[in-house]
Amino acid sequence: MNPETQETTGHGDISVGVAGAGASGDGSASATRITPGNALRPEDIALEVRTGLARPTEDVAEYALRLGDDALILAQRLGHWISRAPELEEDVALGNIALDQLGHARSFLSYAGGAWDKSEDDLAYFRREHEFRSAHLFEQPNGDFAVTIARQFVVSYYQFELYRRLTESTDATIAAIAAKAVKEVDYHRDHSAQWVLRLAGGTDESRRRMINGFKLIWPYVGELFVDDALTTRLAEAGAAVEPSSLKADFDRLTGEVLKEAGLEVPDVPAAPGGGRRGQHSEHLGYILAEMQVLAREHPGASW
Amino acid sequence: MAAQNLQSVPDQPAAPQEANAGQGQGQLEADGQAYFDRVMADDSRIEPKDWMPAAYRKTLLRQISQHAHSEIIGMQPEANWISRAPSLKRKAILMAKVQDEAGHGLYLYSAAETLGQSRDQMMDDLIAGKARYSSIFNYPALTWADMGAIGWLVDGAAICNQVPLCRASYGPYGRAMVRICKEESFHQRQGFEILLELSNGTPAQKQMAQDAVNRWYAPALMMFGPPDDDSPNSKQSMAWNIKRFSNDELRSRFVGMMVEQVRVLGLTLPDSEVRFNEDTRKWEHGPLDWNEFKEVLAGRGPCNSQRLERRRQAHDDGAWVREAAASYAAKQVNKQKEYAA
Amino acid sequence: MSPHGNPEEPASAAAEIKHEAPKASPAPAPEDHHGGNVWPLWEVFVRSSRGLSHVHAGSLHAPDAAMALRNARDLYTRRNEGVSIWVVPADAIASSDPDAKGAFFESPQGKDYRHATYYTKSEGVKHL
Ligand SMILES: [Fe+2]
Numbered sequence: 111m112n113p114e115t116q117e118t119t120g121h122g123d124i125s126v127g128v129a130g131a132g133a134s135g136d137g138s139a140s141a142t143r144i145t146p147g148n149a150l151r152p153e154d155i156a157l158e159v160r161t162g163l164a165r166p167t168e169d170v171a172e173y174a175l176r177l178g179d180d181a182l183i184l185a186q187r188l189g190h191w192i193s194r195a196p197e198l199e200e201d202v203a204l205g206n207i208a209l210d211q212l213g214h215a216r217s218f219l220s221y222a223g224g225a226w227d228k229s230e231d232d233l234a235y236f237r238r239e240h241e242f243r244s245a246h247l248f249e250q251p252n253g254d255f256a257v258t259i260a261r262q263f264v265v266s267y268y269q270f271e272l273y274r275r276l277t278e279s280t281d282a283t284i285a286a287i288a289a290k291a292v293k294e295v296d297y298h299r300d301h302s303a304q305w306v307l308r309l310a311g312g313t314d315e316s317r318r319r320m321i322n323g324f325k326l327i328w329p330y331v332g333e334l335f336v337d338d339a340l341t342t343r344l345a346e347a348g349a350a351v352e353p354s355s356l357k358a359d360f361d362r363l364t365g366e367v368l369k370e371a372g373l374e375v376p377d378v379p380a381a382p383g384g385g386r387r388g389q390h391s392e393h394l395g396y397i398l399a400e401m402q403v404l405a406r407e408h409p410g411a412s413w
Numbered sequence: 414m415a416a417q418n419l420q421s422v423p424d425q426p427a428a429p430q431e432a433n434a435g436q437g438q439g440q441l442e443a444d445g446q447a448y449f450d451r452v453m454a455d456d457s458r459i460e461p462k463d464w465m466p467a468a469y470r471k472t473l474l475r476q477i478s479q480h481a482h483s484e485i486i487g488m489q490p491e492a493n494w495i496s497r498a499p500s501l502k503r504k505a506i507l508m509a510k511v512q513d514e515a516g517h518g519l520y521l522y523s524a525a526e527t528l529g530q531s532r533d534q535m536m537d538d539l540i541a542g543k544a545r546y547s548s549i550f551n552y553p554a555l556t557w558a559d560m561g562a563i564g565w566l567v568d569g570a571a572i573c574n575q576v577p578l579c580r581a582s583y584g585p586y587g588r589a590m591v592r593i594c595k596e597e598s599f600h601q602r603q604g605f606e607i608l609l610e611l612s613n614g615t616p617a618q619k620q621m622a623q624d625a626v627n628r629w630y631a632p633a634l635m636m637f638g639p640p641d642d643d644s645p646n647s648k649q650s651m652a653w654n655i656k657r658f659s660n661d662e663l664r665s666r667f668v669g670m671m672v673e674q675v676r677v678l679g680l681t682l683p684d685s686e687v688r689f690n691e692d693t694r695k696w697e698h699g700p701l702d703w704n705e706f707k708e709v710l711a712g713r714g715p716c717n718s719q720r721l722e723r724r725r726q727a728h729d730d731g732a733w734v735r736e737a738a739a740s741y742a743a744k745q746v747n748k749q750k751e752y753a754a
Numbered sequence: 755m756s757p758h759g760n761p762e763e764p765a766s767a768a769a770e771i772k773h774e775a776p777k778a779s780p781a782p783a784p785e786d787h788h789g790g791n792v793w794p795l796w797e798v799f800v801r802s803s804r805g806l807s808h809v810h811a812g813s814l815h816a817p818d819a820a821m822a823l824r825n826a827r828d829l830y831t832r833r834n835e836g837v838s839i840w841v842v843p844a845d846a847i848a849s850s851d852p853d854a855k856g857a858f859f860e861s862p863q864g865k866d867y868r869h870a871t872y873y874t875k876s877e878g879v880k881h882l
């Protein structure tokens with residue numbers, strides 16, 4: 111046996127000296143030292159709900175459902191890019207964003223479920239289409255990379271403004287989820303803005319596609335900023351904010367990037383939306399059919 | 414520790430130096446070879462700019478690029494199930510797992526690039542059908558339990574193969590493998606736990622798990638490559654300290670581990686001939702269908718064309734994006750030059 | 755044998771100088787046959803925590819420095835491996851000639867007096 115070998119755990123009895131072989135310099139400076147980190151996880155929310163430490167009001171639960179569904183449907187969409195992105199590096203980048211969104215979805219749904227004794231999975235897999243509360247924007251197909259970037263751009267700037275304010279929610283759980291999410295979404299803003307600049311300022315083809323992407327996506331922007339009775343009640347209670355109150359910042363910040371990219375805000379009529387009332391795009395049915403098929407084949411099963 | 418090996422400078426001959434004008438090529442080769450041989454004898458590492466025999470470079474390039482291709486193509490059978498994962502937790506795990514495989518492909522392409530071939534060229538070879546990748550990824554992932562079986566058996570076999578590769582004599586390859594092995598450690602476990610959950614679940618779930626194990630067991634054993642007496646390149650790879658254990662040796666160890674683990678799962682291996690040979694102190698398994706292996710490797714597997722087509726499509730669909738970003742970067746550089754002027 | 759041990763003990767026979775030695779078999783230069791859509795290679799250095807040096811973590815492809823940094827973040831710090839990242843265009847790195855290590859790195863060999871271990875008579879004296 112080579113003296114450098116040492117046992118590794120978890121991989122049977124083949125010794126390799128993983129640590130030794132990688133040591134290029136002092137071991138403590140390793141660029142492969144990994145840790146799980148320390149942050150609020152969906153499992154923590156679920157535990158708080160289960161143990162009765164956190165329990166949303168009916169209104170807050172309904173609101174959390176909206177945010178959770180937005181993030182869940184987007185994660186479902188983004189997940190499709192993994193193994194199909196324009197370059198391998200982007201497979202990983204989009205995967206990270208999808209995982210962030212899925213994490214937010216799980217936290218919001220776990221919390222929402224507390225009001226009705228339901229788990230994140232009950233809500234994700236066993237609600238019917240009209241019971242979902244996602245806005246149409248999140249349901250839009252990936253299209254080409256430019257469409258996905260256009261959607262990401264709108265979503266991330268919207269979510270950033272939203273979560274930024276929700277960190278001050280009077281509902282401690284909403285505030286905590288938002289505090290974790292806002293940092294991640296901040297990076298999503300950067301990712302999409304970088305790509306907007308590159309696609310708009312790259313080649314003639316990429317510019318044409320970027321403009322087209324925004325044209326396809328922009329009709330669904332309006333729905334994000336519509337107030338209704340629920341958001342008004344919650345805003346008054348300090349648990350949430352009126353969506354309309356985010357609009358000015360959204361317009362200003364997206365406007366700055368679009369200007370830098372030499373793009374106009376698309377002049378397209380707004381679609382009526384309706385996702386918050388359970389009236390969805392044609393796309394959602396397909397998304398749910400695929401997402402739920404297996405879970406519904408085995409009701410009550412655990413995975 | 415490896416550092417000891419890497420720094421055994423005092424005992425080493427002076428490395429070959431800059432050639433003097435008029436020196437014969439033959440002498441250059443001979444000195445380079447002598448240096449290379451010393452590195453091998455010391456079980457030290459060869460780094461990208463070192464002299465190396467052309468055959469060593471070629472073998473490594475082939476092995477590392479095939480390995481990279483396998484990671485990338487290997488994403489597909491699992492990526493297909495991300496959208497249908499039966500719980501959100503499993504969806505997150507699977508997404509992270511498939512994403513890791515993209516990273517593995519990347520690390521390995523980078524290692525291969527240090528040998529003088531561009532990733533772009535390797536990708537072209539792959540989608541042109543000129544390159545090989547692990548034939549197991551040409552089998553279809555038919556049920557959710559396949560996510561379990563792939564993690565447990567396929568990643569499990571891959572880990573068995575890869576852990577010794579952390580000590581491969583080519584520095585960049587070994588370093589890529591170190592990072593990969595660290596990341597792999599959750600892949601096999603998540604697969605195992607999928608199966609465990611299914612096995613302890615409803616009869617339909619348990620049936621699904623057993624069926625998946627039945628289908629992936631033999632292909633997983635064949636991942637270690639042909640039997641030693643039919644593996645002509647193995648000897649050279651071992652002499653070059655690329656490979657540390659023979660195909661059959663690794664396969665036998667792997668079988669031993671699976672025998673233990675399948676009991677915990679409450680499932681069975683589809684192999685009535687598995688046994689521990691007290692004389693050889695090795696695990697033995699039933700016959701494998703090497704004909705099928707060769708067929709699949711030659712392109713006649715269930716999913717070969719589908720896998721390649723998907724990769725080709727992603728690459729082609731992404732061309733305008735890559736071009737846009739490259740063009741944008743060039744424009745920025747020009748702008749800066751103008752500004753400076 | 756320790757190269758920096760007791761001065762009474764010869765640490766190493768200085769490696770023989772080879773005046774004539776071969777140049778490495780040159781790696782074929784990567785061919786850039788796609789021109790437009792191939793992104794250049796970047797080397798990634800990660801600082802794993804404050805107070806430590808950046809360490810080479812690997813490489814990646816990116817169209818420019820801004821994207822290289824972001825790709826590096828996504829690729830090399832998914833498991834909290836770092837708090838800071840450097841990216842460097844791979845072709846901007848100048849490296850010492852690996853074939854010249856005999857001459858290039860010979861000088862420090864045998865200069866044991868640069869190391870505390872050389873001074874054995876003061877061994878055992880406190881706070882020294
Ligand atoms: Fe892998």
Ligand SMILES: [Fe+2]
Binds near residue numbers: 514568597600
């Ligand atoms: Fe893996």
